[in-house]
Structure formats: structure tokens, C-alpha cells
Amino acid sequence: MVPMAMAPSSLLSGRVLGGHFNLLNRTTLQPSSWSELAAVRRQLKVGPLKAGFWETIRSGFVKDETAQIVDPPSTVGEEEERLTEEFILLEKALPDGTTEQIIFSSGGVVDVYDLQALCDKVGWPRRPLSKLAAALKNSYLVATLHSVCKLTGSDEGEQRKLIGMARATSDHAFNATIWDVLVDPSYQGQGLGKALVENLIRTLLQRDIGNISLFADGQVVEFYRNLGFEADPEGIKGMFWYPKF
């Protein structure tokens, strides 16, 4: 295993989830002019809670304490998770004088365009690039497989291609869900998907994250069963929200 220098996205991934979330679109309660104050008054319901109304206006002039950044408890574990891990999974010499290496990498930067192209290859429906980028940035673990071809015995003419990816979201303590496991069709059948998932599980368990779940399509249930996953264990099922219009 060759620890690499920290890539910018891995610097962010640990902190973003650890920071304080104030996710509501807050109507600003810090009016800088009287006309804005009037607008705020119109928005707030001045009902039986007159006390509450003045409370809100007052808090608007007090230094904004709601946007606090809460530092996550920093432990040795937190430091570990930001290191990029990379190692060679497979290496083979090809008849044309080149060597192909399959490199497993975790915590590194993933090019969203490369990922989109890979999703197209496996036949997945397209998702907006910005959402894909956000999902990658905020995932707890992102593992990739790259194929690196170069002339045997030298580093010349190196071509690096994304051929696999798997990611997991987590609360860093108890639960993790594995989403989006994919391997380039021309590289399937060699145990690469298995390596991706097993390494994710290994990392999660080493960090004491014990509830590892995923939602498998019909044709891959057997694949995951062989990796130690159980369907609906003890009656636990996943349900999804569907908006009713």
C-alpha cells in the first residue's frame, strides 16, 4: 500500500460531513435597512406570540450564532480517513510490449466526466453532473479502479483510465450504505468488483462501522450474497419515499 499525498477532495470530504449543517433556506433575519425590516415584519406572523416576534428581531441584530461550525471530535481515526490509499491489484504484461496495471485507489479525486462515461458504458441512466459531483464529494468513501497502461519497464506513455468505482455514505460511527458499484463491462469477470466491495467493507469495519447496507438490483443479489451480504436480515427492509402530488 502506497500512501499518497492528500488530494483536495479528500481534504474536504471528512470536514464537510463533520461540519455543522444549517440546511434550511434561511430567510435572513439581519435586515440592513428599515425597508428590509418592514419586509421581515410582514413575513412573520404577529399573533399570540408577540414575545417570539421581538425575540427574532433582536436575534437578527445580535451576531449570528446560528451558523456555528461545530468541529467534529478529532480523533486519530479522523486523521486516518483522509489519507489516500492506493495499491496495485493486478499487473500483466501484454504481448505488444506494454504492461497493464489495475490500480485500486481510495480517497482520491474522481473525474466526474470519466465517471459519467463509465456509467454510460454499463448502461445506467444519466444523472446531472453537478449532483454526481456533490455526491462524490460528500460520500464517506469513494473507491476507484484505474487501468494504467505503459511500456514495459518504463513510465513512458502512461495512459490512465477509470474502469471501476464504488462509494459509500456514512455517519462515521454506526451506519454505512454502499451505492453505485460499477465495473467497466470489458473488465468484468475478473474479481474486480469483488475487490472494490471487499475493500470498502474492510475499511468500514476497521473503523467500527457495523451496519453496512445496500440496495441490490435483482441480477446482482447473488454477487453480494457471495460477498457476505444477506437479503432482508431479520425482516429488515428498505423503504423509499415517493412524493404524492
Add this chain to the structure above:
Amino acid sequence: MISAAASASSSSATHGVRRCFLDSTMELRWVTRRSRSRNPKVEIPMLPGPPSIPICISAKSSHADPRSVRDLFVDCDLSCHRFPKLGHDGRVVVEGDFLEKLGIALANSSVVVSVFCRPEDLVSGDSEAEVVNGRELGFGRLMSRVAPSVGPGNGKLIGFGRAVSDLGLTASIYDVMVTPRLRGMGIGKMVVKRLIRILTSKDIYDIAALCSESQRPFFQACGFCDDVLCSTTMMYTRRGSLDTSEDQLVKHAGRKLLLVPLPTLKR
């Protein structure tokens, strides 16, 4: 105002009659005990309790103090582990590192919703008398009826829920719970609706919730159902054993002992 309060408690079908925004992340709501559930599959425990109480619902993560959340877990006999260890009394065993891990989990959850009530509302009180005899209310009690003071500072945490998301595509809801005495009043549903409202405002529509057989009717009532894409929910449960001849690594997860996969060797 007195007649409004009277109608709030006597009507058995409405929740949240009045809504007041305390600030952009906190809301004061009134919840009413239903005499019977609209959904025949949902059982309402017939515990004694007040018919109508004010609660404060907040999405500010600093309001969810890990100690209070831990106490709520104990009240509800639940655990963060999917397969918790049970003691001799059949109740969930609280592990030594639970508080610390809970703090980490809360800090890394994308959305955390807390619900507070006044401590006096948890004690079985008969607030009917106050409302019916409106004329006999003193000014102090009138004020506490129409402008109740309930919030994280002076209230008890009685409801909770959190979600973990990648803030792009997906989210998972965990640990939705309401203290046993105050179930059947719509608080759990309010927590889930709040989580969904916040997630959808961030453009996340793929929201999952892992639940046991007994929790399914609750989530169904909140608008969840089986995956239309017919995916199978799976969890890693491969067992390891403690007595090993080889260098096998195992990890405890509640009552399960999971096998840690060996590192892949270069071929």
C-alpha cells in the same frame, strides 16, 4: 384564544392547529392525542397522557445534545446497532462507547430533527379541566396556554430523527423515535415530514429508510413504500468466530460478530 384552545383539544382529528416560527429552524406546534388511528394497521398504545400539548420541533443540530439523545434511545429501548445486544431483561444493552459514537454520528448526519416538550407535560396531567373552565383561568395560566415556553433550553427531548446524505443523489433516514408516553400524537410523522422537507429542499428525492417489520406501517403512513425499482435490501452479516487459527479479524456490531475481509493481494 381560549375558545381556540378548547376546540384544539376537543377536536380529535387535527394536529398542529397553530404554528409559530420561533426562528427559521424552530417551530412551536400543538399535538393532539387521537382517539383512534386513521390507519387500522397502526396501533396506538393506550397510555395515559395529556390530550393536547405544545411541542417545539427543531432542525438545528446543536439542539440535539448527545446525552439527551442517548436517554431517548434508552426510553425507547432502541439502539444505533441494527442487531443490538440484549441483556437478561430483554432490553437493549447500552455499550460503553455509545455516547462517544453517538456524538460522532450526530455531527456527521446531514439533518438532525429534535422535538421537545415541557417537562410537566410528560407527567400524566389532566389539562382538560383548565380548558373547559376557561373563565376560571388565571392570567398566568392563560399565558402559558397561548404562548407556551417550550424549547431546547427548558424542554425535554421526546422525539428525534436524523438523515445521512451525500447531498447530491441519495439520503438514508435513521433512528426515528418518540418517547413511548407521547406516541399516537403525530410527532413521529412530523419528524419524518420535516426530514423529507429539508432533504427535498436540497433537491434530494431518493430517500431510503431501513426499518423492521413492525416499523413498516409507520413509514407507509409517512409516504414510504417498497422500491419501485424492486431492489433487494441487503446487509453485511458474514460471521467471524473468535477462536481462529488463522489471522482472521472480526469486529463486533451489536450482537453480531462480523468477519473483516482479508486485504486483496496483488496478482
